Amino acid sequence: MFDPTDLYRLDGEVPDLRDPLLLYHFDGFVDAGGAGRLAVEHLLSELDHRTVATFDHDRLLDYRSRRPIMTFDVDKWVSCDAPSLAVHLAQDVTGTQFLLMSGPEPDREWELFTSAVGKLVERFGVSKLVTMHGIPMAVPHTRPLGVTSHGTRPELIDGASSAFGRVKVPGSAAALIEFRLGEEGRDAVGYAVHVPHYLAQAEYPQAAVTALETVTRGTGLVFPMDALREAAERTNNEIEEQIRASSELSTAIVGLEQQYDAFAGGSERENLIAESTPMPTGDELAAQFERFLAERDDQDL
Template structure:
């Protein structure tokens, strides 16, 4: 029989090790934690219907250069994927504590030869070319997997947006990281888009592998973009990485020696899925370093190469129109700024694109170009008093 002292002693409830709720106190005077705190489903929220059409004036797939915030501003609750049955008198060792799931599968449709296409806002997304390309591919798609951005994104580094209407705070625009399914000819594309995770990269890798195996993914393509010393007057050059590239070739020679560069979460996906036996490649657009904002010609080049590699077709009219508008805008800027015109002439005079040099060489060459073009090293495409490109 328990003593009175033992009956009044509260017990410590074991919660998730990190990011999964608070560790609470359960005792005679406090009710048990609710379902969400216990790691149960916690309910669900409705999702507004997405626009299915591609409108050239304001297409829904156009990605803001630095926002990465989805238009779908719903509140949602992610299931932790764990269940805590009652309280525990002793804490589990850190290595044995259950991991909180960072994703949930909303729907498992019947898929035919699905290919995963991934692009993340952040590192290696110059001109938002990669995320714009992926968002275009997925614009008619249905969300089937979503990731818990509360567990993956640093909101103080990439803050959500806030709508204010007539002085009233109306709603929050939360970041969304998800996979959408879209049909393209005789196969399915699973498109991963959203912010590059700030935290839990290894857990994110495990989640991507789990989802890919669960949905029967046969191959993957990672899309990104890198700022480079290339002119906008040329076709966007593309680099291709991966062992099983097939007929997919780079537009410029890849470095023959060993290189070590800062990694992105996309690189993790390419490596992890290749290790599971899936054909995994990366396609990286070389975007003119002087362009500010979304570079649609780069996005178009990525989409065209991706569709050709996968052997499928999708309408490209609206993206082609935006790429033409971007080219015309840049041509107008060049014509109105002698310094920009002179700098562009130097870029065009470089001839055939050389192998990719080390980063220090690129920076040194860029500084030399800028000094010769302006005398002070500033970007000749930036005009004081006007908005940058």
Template sequence: MLVVAFEGWNDAGEAATGAAKLLVERLGLIEVSAVDPELYFDYQFTRPTISVGDDGVRRLEWPGAAIMGPGGEASDDDDRVTGPGAENLHVLIGAEPARSWKGFAAELIDAALAADIECIVLLGAMLADAPHTRPLAVFASSENPEVRSALGVERSSYEGPVGILSVIADQAERGGIPTVSLWASVPHYVHNAPSPKAVLALLGKVEELTGLSIPRGSLEVDAKAWEAGVDALAADDDEMAGYITQLEQARDAVDAPEASGEAIAQEFERYLRRRGEEPGGRADGRGDGPR
């Protein structure tokens, strides 16, 4: 299995790359294949960074993308990823390229085929109307009918602009590698990254669909601290606190056991009216069609 995550447009709250980096660390993965960054990146858009290593030497780090595979030293037994296929798990992590997306995706899928990858899990995260006080939802989808049947996931109905994850998924399916995409919802009103709670949500969904067991380390403590920090901000901002309450009520209505389609629609209409909008229209009441 290959787990894929990219920085940038697909990575709200650094949740996707946070989950991928944790897997790389726990599994002790090493680079087995990488793209030439000169071909795909605009350094004025995604700039190289400089950092000081443990040896005190300053080094440039260039944006890129690499497949990480087995060969390094894994974590101690208590922190090791276990479960079906854990010993052959690969991770693709990198920055979203600036150009030549077709060639970029084709090169990476060729490398995946060379590494005998049999399935791909793509991780993404998006800003959404999600209350930070509730479990963060993860939407799972696949364009592959066999994957949908086996895992009980849906086919995405989204239409519009896409990121590199969608291009990778399309190339993989064309190359005969089945894929599933996992997208975490990150509260849009929380501007500080990373979001450890969203990382936890993605890892939990990966476990659910694959049967892997992924030790969390300090993530659960970090997630509680993150949530407490947002609570503190909301306590000093009445408008933010009121908005969060609205999101909580809408979420609880959807999650309630007795929630029906009609009940959910009615709750959504009440939510819009509290914001001064008309359902299916604008705030001034002039309908402009379905959203």
């Protein structure tokens, strides 16, 4: 029997915490618009934090599927950008301390990794675990982004309705943590932001804004949001510029708006799949937006 505590090491002394929340997101699973990744990057750049635990990435990661970047200088190797899967101690703008776990999703030993997270939860006295990511949906960017909430107890999500019934989907380490620790009686919730399918492969800061605002409503943690909201506004302006320049995109967005409004208004539609309005596919829309944003990046150089 392997000891899950062998998968991590504690970094320094950790102060006594009062039932901290553990917010977590792993890179590698579905994260439309970069919702979870952008949210975590924003928190780590804006909040005071320090590392309190580090996982053994040599055991958990497959380097050949995600090769680290190494730098070669003239005649020698000078650096290796090693991956980091770690837990950080941070505090929000009110001074409330919480834990933030981030890094690449483990490629192996998921059950042992989940047990290791459980040991850290016990060690730090975590009161609730929260995760967030983005999922692609047939929705327009001109409407408020929806969120699907899920948790280990109905009370944790305040009876929020879901757009899904019973479905089978590929698993993730984040979902397994919620499932396994929920079996142990721990509180865990997750928020999946509904990202327009044509923006799923791009960085869409508005999705991260929605994710963090949802975390705030569900936990009471307060985050600095100005920089992230400014990035979202810039991206939205670029998207609108692209739409104004393309009658095809304009027609497609109007069609999405109509089907979204019909669905939100309680029509008999069962889903958000377009029916009557001929529209480009999500991939076609995404390709047009990616070409536009790439051209914008080239102009800014």
